Amino acid sequence: xxxxxxxxWVVTDAFWQRVEPLIPARAPAPGKKYVRxxxxxxPPKPARQVFEGIVYVLRTGCQWxxxxxxxxxxxxxxxxxxxxWEEAGFFEALWKAGLAEYDDMQGIAWRWQxxxxxxxxxxxxxxxxxxxxxxxxxxxSKRHLLVDGRGVPLSLIVTGANVxxxxxxxEVLSAIMVKRxxxxxxxxxxxxxxAGYRSxxxxxxxxxxxxxxxxxxxxxxxxxxxxxxxxxxxxxxxxVCHSWFNRFRKLLVRYEKLERSFVALNHLAAAIIAFxxxxxxxxxxxx
Numbered sequence: 690x691x692x693x694x695x696x697x698w699v700v701t702d703a704f705w706q707r708v709e710p711l712i713p714a715r716a717p718a719p720g721k722k723y724v725r726x727x728x729x730x731x732p733p734k735p736a737r738q739v740f741e742g743i744v745y746v747l748r749t750g751c752q753w754x755x756x757x758x759x760x761x762x763x764x765x766x767x768x769x770x771x772x773x774w775e776e777a778g779f780f781e782a783l784w785k786a787g788l789a790e791y792d793d794m795q796g797i798a799w800r801w802q803x804x805x806x807x808x809x810x811x812x813x814x815x816x817x818x819x820x821x822x823x824x825x826x827x828x829x830s831k832r833h834l835l836v837d838g839r840g841v842p843l844s845l846i847v848t849g850a851n852v853x854x855x856x857x858x859x860e861v862l863s864a865i866m867v868k869r870x871x872x873x874x875x876x877x878x879x880x881x882x883x884a885g886y887r888s889x890x891x892x893x894x895x896x897x898x899x900x901x902x903x904x905x906x907x908x909x910x911x912x913x914x915x916x917x918x919x920x921x922x923x924x925x926x927x928x929v930c931h932s933w934f935n936r937f938r939k940l941l942v943r944y945e946k947l948e949r950s951f952v953a954l955n956h957l958a959a960a961i962i963a964f965x966x967x968x969x970x971x972x973x974x975x976x
Contacts, residue, residue, distance in 0.1 A: 698741070698744050698745050698748040698749065698974050699741060699974065700737065700740060700741050700744060700973070700974055701973055701974060703973065704964065704973035704974060705737055705740075707786065707787075707790070707964065708740060708783060709736065709737070711779060711782050711783055711786060712736045712740070712774070712779065713773065713774055713777035713779050715733060715773070734762060734763075734766055734767070734770070738761060738762070739766075739767055739770045739771075741761070742756055742760075742761040742764075742767040743767065743771050743957065744957070744961075744974060745757075745760075745761070746767075746939055746954075747937050747938075747939045747940070747954055747957055747958060748937055748938065748939070748974075749938055749939075750937075750938025750939045750941065750942075751939075752944070753765075753767070753768045753771075771950075771953070772949075772950070774953075775949055775950065775953040776949075780953045780954075780956035780957045780960065781866070781956050783956070783957065783960040784842075784866055784956045784957075784959045784960040784963060785866050785867060786960070787959075787960040787961070787962075787963030787964040787967075788841070788843070788866055788867045788963050789867060790963075790964065790967050791841060791963050791964070791966050791967050792867065794967045794968060795966065795967065795968065797837050797841065797843070797867070797869070798837040798838030798839050798841075799837060799838075799869050799877075799878055800838060800877060800878055800879060801837075801838040801878075801879050801881065801923050802835060802836065802837055802838065802843070802878060802879065802880050802881070802900070803835070803836050803840075803880070803881040803882070803923060803924045803925075803926050803927035804833070804834065804835045804836075804854075804858070804861060804862075804880060804881075804882050804886070804927060805833075805834060805854065805882065805883060805885075805924070805927040805928065805931070806831045806832065806833045806834070806854045806885075807831065807832050807834070807931040807934075807935075808821055808823055808824075808829055808830075808831050808850050809829060809830055809831070809832070809850075809940070809941065809942060809943050810824065810827065810828070810829055810942045810943065811828050811829050811830040811850070811942075811943035811944075812827070812828055812942070812944070813943075813944050813945070813946050814828060814830055814943055814945065814946060814948075814951070815946045815947065816946075816947055816948040817830055817847045817848055817849055817948040817951070818830050818849050818850070819848075819849025819850050819851035819852065820849075820850065820851050821850040821851070822850065822851060823850075824850075828850075829849070829850030829851075830847055830848065830849060830850055830943050830951070831847070831848050831849065831850050831852060831854075832845055832846075832847055832931070832934065832940075832955065833845060833846050833847075833848065833854065833857050833860075833861045834861075834927055834930060834931060834934075835861050835862065835865065835927075836926055836927045836930045838923070838926065839926065839966065840926040840927070840929045840930040840933070841930070841962060841963055841966050842930055842934075842959040842962060842963070843865045843866060843867070844861050844862070844864045844865045844866060845861070845864075845955055845956075845959060846860055846861055846864060846952075847948060847951060847952055847955065853885065854882075854885040854886060855885055855886050855888055855890070855891040858886060858891050858894050858895070859894045859897075859898075862880075862894070862895075862898045862900075863898075878899065878900055878901070879900060879901045879902075879903055879923075880895055880898075880900035880901070880902055880903065881903045881904075881923045881924035881927075882895075882902070882903070882904045882924065883904070883905070883924065884904065884905065886904050887904045891904075892904070903923070903924070905924075930962070933958075933962050934955070934958050934959075934962075937954070937958045937961075939954055940954060940955060940958060961973065961974070
C-alpha cells in the first residue's frame with residue numbers, strides 16, 4: 690500500500706477538538722457492566738483512529754474491508770463502531786455542531802435557500818432504492834437537499850431514485866437541522882427550486898412553511914440571466930452543494946446496503962462542509 694495514500698484524509702488537531710466531545714461513550718453489552726480487567730483482550734481502538742478510518746472510507750470511496758490495516762487495524766471493528774455511533778446519533782450531532790459554529794462565526798444565510806434532488810447509482814442497496822429513470826431503470830437512490838444562500842446543507846433525506854422531488858418537499862423542509870432565530874419580519878425567506886416543484890400542492894407546502902416561492906425551469910432561468918446580466922442566479926448553489934457531496938467518493942455511487950449507513954455518511958459529509966465554511970476551520974482534514 691502506498692504510504693502517501695494511507696496517510697490521506699488525516700483529521701487535523703483543530704477538527705478533532707470539535708469532534709471529540711461528541712463521541713458517544715461505549716455502552717456495555719445488555720446485562721453486563723463494562724469493567725475492563727488487566728489483560729482481558731485487546732483494548733478498544735482510540736476514538737480518533739476510528740473517526741479517521743471512517744473519514745478515510747468517506748473520502749476515498751474504498752470498501753470497509755479494504756481499510757488499510759497497518760493504519761487503522763481491524764476494518765470490521767471500525768465498521769462496528771461506525772454503526773454504534775450512527776445509532777447514538779453522533780453524525781447528526783456533528784452536523785448540527787458544524788451548523789451552529791458556522792452560524793456563530795458567519796451567520797447562516799437564511800434569506801435565500803435552494804432545494805433540489807440528485808440521483809446516484811445504488812447497485813447493492815436494499816432500502817431507499819428504486820428504478821433510476823435516467824439509467825435504464827437500474828437500481829438507484831436520490832439525495833434531496835436544502836441549502837442556505839452559500840450552499841451549506843441545512844436538511845437532507847434519501848429516497849429511491851424514482852421518487853419525485855416534490856413528493857418529499859414537506860419532509861425536507863421539516864427536517865432542517867437547526868432552528869432559525871426569529872426573523873425580523875414574517876416571510877423573510879425565499880425558496881428557489883426548479884420546475885419539478887411547480888405543482889399547486891408544492892406551492893401550498895412552500896407557502897405553509899412561510900417561504901416566498903421562486904420556482905422556474907432552468908431554461909427560463911438562463912433566459913432571465915441573459916436578459917438581465919445583473920440578475921443574480923440563486924438556485925444553482927444547491928447544485929454546487931451536490932457536487933461537494935460527490936467529492937466524497939463513498940457518496941458518488943451508493944454501495945451501502947442499509948439506509949441508516951448511507952444517511953450517516955451523508956451527515957458526516959454535511960458536517961465537514963459546514964465546518965469548512967467557518968473561516969477558522971478551512972483545513973479540517975488533510976488531503
